[in-house]
Amino acid sequence: MKTYASIIVRFHRTLxxxxxxxxxxxxxxxxxxxxxxxxxxxxxSNFNGSIASSWVTFGTDKTQKELxxxxxxxxxxxxxxxxxxxxxxxxxxxxFGAIRxxxxxxxxxxxxxxxxxxxxxxxxANFRGDPQEVLKLENLPPLFTDNFNPERIFxxxxxxxxxxxxxxxxxxxxxxxxxxxxxxxxxxxxxxYKKRSDFDIRGxxxxxxxxxxxxxxxxxxxxLISPDxxxxxxxxxxxxxxxxxxxxxxxxxxxxxxxVADTLRCVIMVFERDKDFTFRGEYGExxxxxxxxxxxxxxxxxxxxxxxxxxxxxxxxxxxxxPE
Amino acid sequence: xxxxxxxxxxxxxxxxxxxxxxxFHDGGVAYCDGCHTMHNSSGNAAMxxxxxxFQGNKYLLKGSDDSSTCLNCHxxxxxxxxHVMTYPAPAVNASAPVNRTPGGDFAWLTxxxxxxxxxxxxxxxxxxxxxxAADFGLTPDTKLLVAPGGQYxxxxxxxxxxxxxxxxxRVVDAAGTIAYAIPGxxxxxxxxxxxxxxxxxxxxxxxxYRLLGGANYSQMSxxxxxxxxxxxPVAVAPKTYxxxxxxxxxxxxxxxxxxxxxxxxxxxIHVDATNAANTALIHPAGNGALLTAxxxxxxxxxxxxxxxxxxxxxxxxxxxxxxxxxxxxSLVPYEEGTKDIATLLSHADITGTVTAGPSTGTxxxxxxxxxxxxxxxxxxxxxxxxxxxxxxxANAYPDFAAGAGTESYDNSTGMxxxxxxxxxxxxxxxxxxxxxxxxxxxxxxxx
Numbered sequence: 001m002k003t004y005a006s007i008i009v010r011f012h013r014t015l016x017x018x019x020x021x022x023x024x025x026x027x028x029x030x031x032x033x034x035x036x037x038x039x040x041x042x043x044x045s046n047f048n049g050s051i052a053s054s055w056v057t058f059g060t061d062k063t064q065k066e067l068x069x070x071x072x073x074x075x076x077x078x079x080x081x082x083x084x085x086x087x088x089x090x091x092x093x094x095x096f097g098a099i100r101x102x103x104x105x106x107x108x109x110x111x112x113x114x115x116x117x118x119x120x121x122x123x124x125a126n127f128r129g130d131p132q133e134v135l136k137l138e139n140l141p142p143l144f145t146d147n148f149n150p151e152r153i154f155x156x157x158x159x160x161x162x163x164x165x166x167x168x169x170x171x172x173x174x175x176x177x178x179x180x181x182x183x184x185x186x187x188x189x190x191x192x193y194k195k196r197s198d199f200d201i202r203g204x205x206x207x208x209x210x211x212x213x214x215x216x217x218x219x220x221x222x223x224l225i226s227p228d229x230x231x232x233x234x235x236x237x238x239x240x241x242x243x244x245x246x247x248x249x250x251x252x253x254x255x256x257x258x259x260v261a262d263t264l265r266c267v268i269m270v271f272e273r274d275k276d277f278t279f280r281g282e283y284g285e286x287x288x289x290x291x292x293x294x295x296x297x298x299x300x301x302x303x304x305x306x307x308x309x310x311x312x313x314x315x316x317x318x319x320x321x322x323p324e
Numbered sequence: 325x326x327x328x329x330x331x332x333x334x335x336x337x338x339x340x341x342x343x344x345x346x347x348f349h350d351g352g353v354a355y356c357d358g359c360h361t362m363h364n365s366s367g368n369a370a371m372x373x374x375x376x377x378f379q380g381n382k383y384l385l386k387g388s389d390d391s392s393t394c395l396n397c398h399x400x401x402x403x404x405x406x407h408v409m410t411y412p413a414p415a416v417n418a419s420a421p422v423n424r425t426p427g428g429d430f431a432w433l434t435x436x437x438x439x440x441x442x443x444x445x446x447x448x449x450x451x452x453x454x455x456x457a458a459d460f461g462l463t464p465d466t467k468l469l470v471a472p473g474g475q476y477x478x479x480x481x482x483x484x485x486x487x488x489x490x491x492x493x494r495v496v497d498a499a500g501t502i503a504y505a506i507p508g509x510x511x512x513x514x515x516x517x518x519x520x521x522x523x524x525x526x527x528x529x530x531x532x533y534r535l536l537g538g539a540n541y542s543q544m545s546x547x548x549x550x551x552x553x554x555x556x557p558v559a560v561a562p563k564t565y566x567x568x569x570x571x572x573x574x575x576x577x578x579x580x581x582x583x584x585x586x587x588x589x590x591x592x593i594h595v596d597a598t599n600a601a602n603t604a605l606i607h608p609a610g611n612g613a614l615l616t617a618x619x620x621x622x623x624x625x626x627x628x629x630x631x632x633x634x635x636x637x638x639x640x641x642x643x644x645x646x647x648x649x650x651x652x653x654s655l656v657p658y659e660e661g662t663k664d665i666a667t668l669l670s671h672a673d674i675t676g677t678v679t680a681g682p683s684t685g686t687x688x689x690x691x692x693x694x695x696x697x698x699x700x701x702x703x704x705x706x707x708x709x710x711x712x713x714x715x716x717x718a719n720a721y722p723d724f725a726a727g728a729g730t731e732s733y734d735n736s737t738g739m740x741x742x743x744x745x746x747x748x749x750x751x752x753x754x755x756x757x758x759x760x761x762x763x764x765x766x767x768x769x770x771x
Contacts, residue, residue, distance in 0.1 A: 054461065055401065055412045072401065072419075073412045098419035115419070117742050151402055166402060197564060200404035217397065218348065239357040241367040245386070246396045264359075264386050264396045265371060286386070287373025294388070295396060295459050311411070312388075312459045 036257060036270055038283035038306055038319035040291030044069065044078075046086040051078070052313040057152075058300035061104040067302055068110075069309075069316060070099050077102065077112075077129060082305070084318050090129025097121075103155040105175060111135070111160060113153040120149050122160070122177070135160075137171075139179040144171050154206040161212070165201035168193070170212055185212070188231055189223055203249035203261065203299070213250050215260065220244040222260060222277075234277035235260075242269060242279035251299040251306070253321070259306055261296040268296060268308055268319070283319065284308070293317060348397070351531025352514035353490040359393050360384040383545055390482035390545055391457035394489075399430075399460060405566055408698055411460055417724065417739065420701075420746030425566045426576050426654070427534075428452060428696035428705065432747075433462060435701070440724050441734025443711050452699020455481050473593030480546045485589070486536060486697075493538030493556055494518070494529035500558040500579065500663025503529070504538055521560040521669030532556040536585060552588040557581035557659075560668035570750040572676030573654035577668035580659055582690040583610035596688075608689065615658060615687045615767070622769060631689070632682040634769045641757035641771040651681030655707050655751070656766040658693055661686025689767070701739060701747025708748070708763045709737050716760040721745050721753045 043050040044067075059068035065082040070091075077099060079088040091099055097116035104110050110125040122135040137144075148169055150162035159180065162171040168186035173179055186193045203215040210227040220237035221244075235244045246264035253259070257280070258271045266286035272278045284293035295311035306319045348354050356362070361371045364380030372381055387393030399411040403422045410421040410431035421431035433454060437446040454465040456479065464479040471478065476485065483489075492505045495518045503511045515528030522530050532538065536556035542549040558579040565574055587594035587610075596610025608617075615635060621628030622644075635658075636651040637644040660668065661684065671678055695705050702709045709715060712735040714722070723741035726732035736744060745753070761771040 053412075057401075071412070073415055075415050075418050094418060098414065166404075195405075195563070197403070197566060198405035200400060200402075200407070202400065239361065239366055239371075245358070264393070265366075266386075285369070285373045286371060289373060292373045295392070311461075313461065 036255075036280055037322050038268060038270070038281075039322050040283075041305075041318045041320055042084050043290075043314075044080050044084050044086070044307070044316040044318065050315050051086065053309070053315050054311045054313050055295075055297045056309045056316065057101050057298050058307060058309070059102040059104055059110075059153075060300055060302045061108065062302065063104075063106055063108065065303060066104075067300065067307055068102055068104065070101055072099070075099055079129075082303070088129070090125075095131055096123050096125075100150075101152045103153050103160075105155045105158070109175075111153055111155055113150060113162070115149075122153065122162070135177045137173060137177045137179070140171070141179070141182065143169065143184060144179075144182055152204050156206050156208060156210055159210065161206045161210075163204055163206075163212070165204060165214070166197065168196055168201075172210075183229065185225060188225065188229070189216075189233075202247065202263075202297075205249075205251050207252040208254060211252075213252060213258070215247045215250050217244070217247045217263075220247065222247070222250055222258065234271070239265065241267075241282050248296060249298040249309075251301045253301040255321075257321075259299045259301060261299050261308065263295050263297060266293040266296060268293070268299060268306065284317070291317065291319075349489075349517070349531070349535060350514070351491075351517040351535075352494070353492075359386060359489070361386055388458045389456060390484040390543075391455045391462065392459035394483040395457050395460045398483075403566055405564070407566065409460065413461070417743055420743040422746075423566055424568055424574070424746075424749050425698070426561065426574060426692075426696070427698040428700045430455065430462065430699050432699040432701050435743075437738025438724065440728075440736045440738045441712070443734075443737045446703055446711075446737045446739075450703045450705075451701065452696070452705045453481060453486075454478060455483055455485070457482070471589040473587075473590040475550055476589045477546070480543075482543075482545070484543050484545065488535055488537040488541050491531055491535045491538070493532040493536075493541075494524075495532060495558070495665070496524050496529045498523050498665050500665055502532060502538065502555045502558075504540075519559075519561050520563045521665055521672060523665055533559045533561075537588070541588075550589075550591075552585075554584040554588050555581060557585050558663040558665070558668070559659075560665060560672045562672045562674045564674055567674060568750040569654060570752065572674055573652065573679075573751075574749075575652065575654055575671065575673040575678055576657065577671035578657060578659040578690060578692065579663050579668050580611055580661060581663075582659055582692055583613070586691045590691075609691050609693070611659070611661065611688055613689045614661070614685070615682045615689065616685050619768070631767045632685075632687060635767055636681040636683075638766050638769050640755070641759060641761045641765065643757065644769060646681075648681050648683050650679045652679050653763075653766060654749070656693055656763050657690075658682060659688050659690045660684070661688055693767075694764075701743070702737065709735075710762055710764070712737060714759050714761060715748075715763070716753045716756045716758070719754055719756075719758050721748065 057070045067080045069078045077091040081087050096112050096114040099114045102112045108127045112123045124132045150164045152163045154161040160173045169184050171182040186196050191199050199216050201214050205213050212225040215222050221233045221235045224232040245262050248261040248263040251259045256273045260269045267282040267284045269282040270280040294314045296308045298309040300307045304321045308317045365377050370377035385393050399409040400407050407423050413431040413434040421429035423429035432451040433448050436448040439445045494514045496503045512529035514531050518530035524530050539555050541552045560577045595606045596612035615632035616630050618627040619629050619631050636648040637646045639646040714735045717732045721741050721744040722736035723732045724736040725740050765771045
């Protein structure tokens with residue numbers, strides 16, 4: 001009896017230690033499993049080699065695994081296959097006006113956001129990039145009939161997201177342009193609307209679930225606004241790994257990772273979203289060797305590939321996400 | 325008690341979340357690692373792969389050069405409060421640079437417009453100060469190898485040539501007195517920006533206008549400089565200044581000292597006195613170039629009125645029915661001849677309600693009366709075209725797309741109409757005459 005008691009006492013004493021050890025092991029295992037590394041593959045190219053460009057923006061065709069690159073400097077849209085080779089171009093003739101962005105739905109229909117003069121429009125194009133019609137936006141509330149000039153467009157699961165980063169507005173429609181939802185988010189993130197131009201939204205994306213994700217470098221924060229309008233932020237100012245110096249573009253993958261460009265530190269930081277935005281490493285670094293970056297800005301993820309636009313005509317660098 | 329603590333915590337959280345967009349420079353030198361890496365090392369690895377760990381870029385900068393570091397924040401594809409360059413620059417005539425700061429958008433340097441009518445090709449590099457920023461495609465001026473009227477090597481021109489990112493200059497009182505932190509002296513620390521009318525307190529100075537370099541400023545990154553000999557100007561800008569002027573002018577209240585400051589580099593260009601004998605053959609600009617200078621009275625007499633009086637009556641070509649109450653134009657600004665910050669603050673405006681022209685007799689013409697400080701859509705970085713006869717044709721801005729042989733094309737300087745309107749800061753063409761001539765006439769009324 002005494003022996004049993006001592007065993008029980010001993011067990012009770014050692015149990016917390018055992019649980020702690022178990023939890024620590026689980027934590028370490030989960031950390032290791034979640035690690036992701038970006039391995040540089042190549043720059044987007046044509047048959048003559050790497051294509052020079054600066055701070056281009058992206059659209060993705062997830063079905064065909066094709067990347068669309070919008071270059072404001074020559075009004076072109078270049079389409080690249082999954083090996084990073086240019087397969088098609090359109091837009092150079094000015095048929096869309098000044099192209100601001102585009103995205104592609106699951107059927108391959110292209111939605112081009114462009115402007116002619118002061119008029120912003122969404123033009124539907126076929127797979128060849130031929131304009132078919134201007135999307136008529138229907139039943140818009142007053143919030144979107146004045147002072148709404150979207151700069152970015154995203155297509156996610158049958159919805160179009162039109163984002164005006166200057167007015168801090170997002171409009172959500174179906175693929176036929178019918179109003180579904182929309183809101184102004186300056187107040188949600190405590191930005192005085194009258195001073196909104198001092199808060200430059202640099203990177204912006206919408207994840208597969210419809211969460212609006214954007215960066216504001218002067219606040220050194222990444223913001224996430226979920227479809228039910230819940231706000232989450234993360235980030236810390238600083239120069240060491242994982243901190244924000246001058247942040248730029250942001251992208252989300254389907255594994256719960258966020259990729260944030262730091263334009264001045266010239267790195268792409270990886271964070272794990274469902275683990276309180278745990279920092280998982282950073283890649284690139286300033287330099288002119290392959291894989292290095294100069295002022296990275298936009299980021300896009302397509303499958304296991306991460307695309308990064310840069311300045312100084314350094315083109316678009318492509319990295320593969322590899323578990324480590 | 326508990327509730328008040330929660331409220332206080334909530335308030336602090338709100339403040340922390342909202343931050344301050346002006347917080348980086350705060351009127352003086354910012355936190356060092358915002359721009360520099362002290363050891364080219366972070367996480368025990370080199371931050372810059374151009375060089376080995378512990379061997380960083382020149383001046384420990386994180387960017388490739390001075391201006392490339394600045395433009396990481398101060399450029400972008402869209403208009404923002406602190407952007408001074410549209411990047412990537414738009415395709416020529418497809419769209420226009422988006423920023424409308426009073427200083428202008430450096431992307432105009434990349435916009436070379438085709439020849440049109442009597443206008444030759446309008447070279448991008450003639451549109452502004454060609455600051456060098458390797459990461460952003462801005463290259464040295466190929467024609468002007470030194471600053472006109474000076475000796476500054478244009479290959480070294482950068483944002484830091486004019487703006488002192490470590491600004492030691494500060495405004496220490498409401499009268500606009502400028503002081504410096506120099507050995508042997510004690511001055512007030514800089515508490516905030518001095519560009520928007522904030523007043524110094526008993527404990528804190530404010531920075532100088534736009535962090536412009538002060539007297540004796542010389543860049544470390546420029547070998548053998550001619551140190552500045554003039555203080556920064558005193559001026560007050562509206563807090564929202566990067567905006568379209570489609571509905572109202574952006575009125576910066578320039579106070580005193582702008583031309584004298586420009587002469588830090590453009591030294592022999594500067595003459596601030598009018599010359600009664602008309603022999604100087606150089607346009608006056610500066611504190612002494614008062615708008616009370618005699619002008620042709622337009623009724624047959626060589627003199628008899630003043631430049632200020634002409635400015636006030638001039639509405640547009642042929643229309644001299646204006647009044648002092650509404651005569652101000654941001655396309656032809658002037659200095660008020662005062663350094664009193666409160667007075668200047670009362671005149672800085674974007675609402676269109678502060679429209680009065682010169683009335684005190686202390687106002688003067690300055691370099692920025694005709695030029696923009698950064699860049700513009702026009703040659704010699706002027707605020708309007710000086711290479712064509714007309715700024716408007718039939719109540720509309722000229723249009724390169726109108727085609728050869730048309731008056732609209734001939735006066736377009738190679739710009740499509742929308743781009744031309746952007747170069748005029750979106751001010752409506754109908755504000756001008758049916759056939760508007762050069763805005764030199766705002767002061768001289770020769771049209």
